Amino acid sequence: MTARHVKLALLAATVLGSAGTAMAQDATLTIESWRNDDLTIWQEKLIPAFEAAHPGIKVTFAPSAPTEYNAVLNSKLEAGSAGDLITCRPFDASLSLYQKGHLAAIQDLENMKNFGDVAKAAWSTDDGSATFCVPMASVIHGFIYNAEIFEELGLTPPKTNDEFFALLDKIKEEGSYIPMAMGAKDQWEAATMGYTNIGPNYWKGEEGRLALIKGGEKLSDDQWVEPLRQLAKWAPYLGDGYEAQAYPDSQNLFTLGRAAIFPAGSWEISIFNEQADFKMGAFAPPVQNAGDECYISDHTDIGIGMNAKSANPEAARTFLNWVGSAEFATLYANSLPGFFSLSNETVEMEDPLAKEFVSWRESCKSTIRPAHQILSRGTPNLWNEMWNVSANVLRGAQTPEEGGATLQDGLASWYEPQQK
Incomplete structure (x- = not known):
């Protein structure tokens, strides 16, 4: 093999190798949500932090109007056109989606260990055997x-x-x-x-x-x-x-x-x-x-789960595991003062009024x-x-x-x- 052939072989291997890596890593995830008031926080703080740590995954936040979310989401799920990640209302609305096969069970995610039973109750089956959304905030x-x-x-x-x-x-x-x-x-x-x-x-x-x-x-x-x-x-x-x-x-x-x-x-x-x-x-x-x-x-207010029919399940699970991390908990709670992390991780609050509210957890029992x-x-x-x-x-x-x-x-x- 000539030197030229060697160079071409190496180039081809490099191109194929990088293409293989791209196919394994590159994914674009879409988040469905009713919280259209926090669009800029997702676009300017949360998504950039995730993408910086996971360069192969892009994320788009695509909210609906709050009053229309349930109907819009249900029609998209039935039609197979819903996003990869589904923002979850607490209790029966999300439980119904799980029972219909629209939300995937995710209790095996590593960072689910960061949440207690009360936090997970809003997005678990009645017997607690399956959890289908990562708790985000109360x-x-x-x-x-x-x-x-x-x-x-x-x-x-x-x-x-x-x-x-x-x-x-x-x-x-x-x-x-x-x-x-x-x-x-x-x-x-x-x-x-x-x-x-x-x-x-x-x-x-x-x-x-x-x-x-x-x-x-x-x-x-x-x-x-x-x-x-x-x-x-x-x-x-x-x-x-x-x-x-x-x-x-x-x-x-x-x-x-x-x-x-x-x-x-x-x-x-x-x-x-x-x-x-x-x-x-x-x-x-x-x-x-x-x-x-x-x-x-x-009160458990908002979580996020995975569309069971997502075309990018591994990327979606990577994102959900990040939502369960201390980094997300701190970013979210301080970007949206008054929406408090449900994680067992310690979150330092910056807003004085938010600090006062969350301090009651130390002296009072939550329900x-x-x-x-x-x-x-x-x-x-x-x-x-x-x-x-x-x-x-x-x-x-x-x-x-x-x-x-x-x-x-x-x-x-x-x-x-x-x-x-």
Whole structure:
């Protein structure tokens, strides 16, 4: 073989070798999501970090409008045109996709070891044998307050119910500000930022939630009715016309400095940071008595899984394993303050308000919203019933006891463990 032939053979081997490598590594992944508000964070922070460490894999974030996501995603999955990676809503919506064969089981990914059972519960089968989405983030509930109003009026964040209502009385008596910004029109906020925000301190978080699933406790029991009684007591502090006040109205009242306190989900942090020009603080749901164990609603909110029919399964698994890493946890939690990592890895938060919310995990026990696992599969849907009852109690259309009976009767009408 001449020197020229040797060179050509080497060149051919190099070209074929690099082509083989390219075929093995090159892949473009598409992410389906309902979170179109964080498009720039994916494009500017998350995807570049992944691609830098995995040069053979390109990633495209392609969200749908939140209200259209479920329908759009289902039609794409049925047609075989969905992306490789599927952003997962918690519990039954994603479980249904897994049961239909649309999501792949991924519990064998190395970094799934970074998540505890409560974190994985939102994206696992009822028996916990299969997990089909990597947990990404939770939202924590509590109360955000205007620190400048608190300073002006000489107020300190409350720890107990008595302190909470004494604080509200003081703000109301002074007269310059609405004590709390929340309305009853949209219903979901009365349940989410009202009933299931303060409720875990009464039903003892996971203990009560799991007892409800097993049939050992009823929604008409005192520990489930008492938070409705507390919610009813909020009414005098919500301002004139709160019965017809929508969620955006409540947000505006707070960010414009007209209300002192906002019963909140931590997703408000990013919004309020942009819209409010005053310093803010946060306090956890007050306990009944000083020294009581505290519980917080630390609700599994968003995960990500793999389309079972992805043309790039290995690349998709590589991406999902990265989502389970400490690097992703830190990047995501700090890019979206108020969406907290579900990883067991330590994540250092930068935003002061986010730091306050997540610090409650150290002193309080975490739980998730009680209607979301198993208990909203029938008719009436328990979560929708909680919306309706919470709003009714807040505006005085039902007594707390009547509300508890409505919830219990609805659940017992279709859920066998509650029929005993």
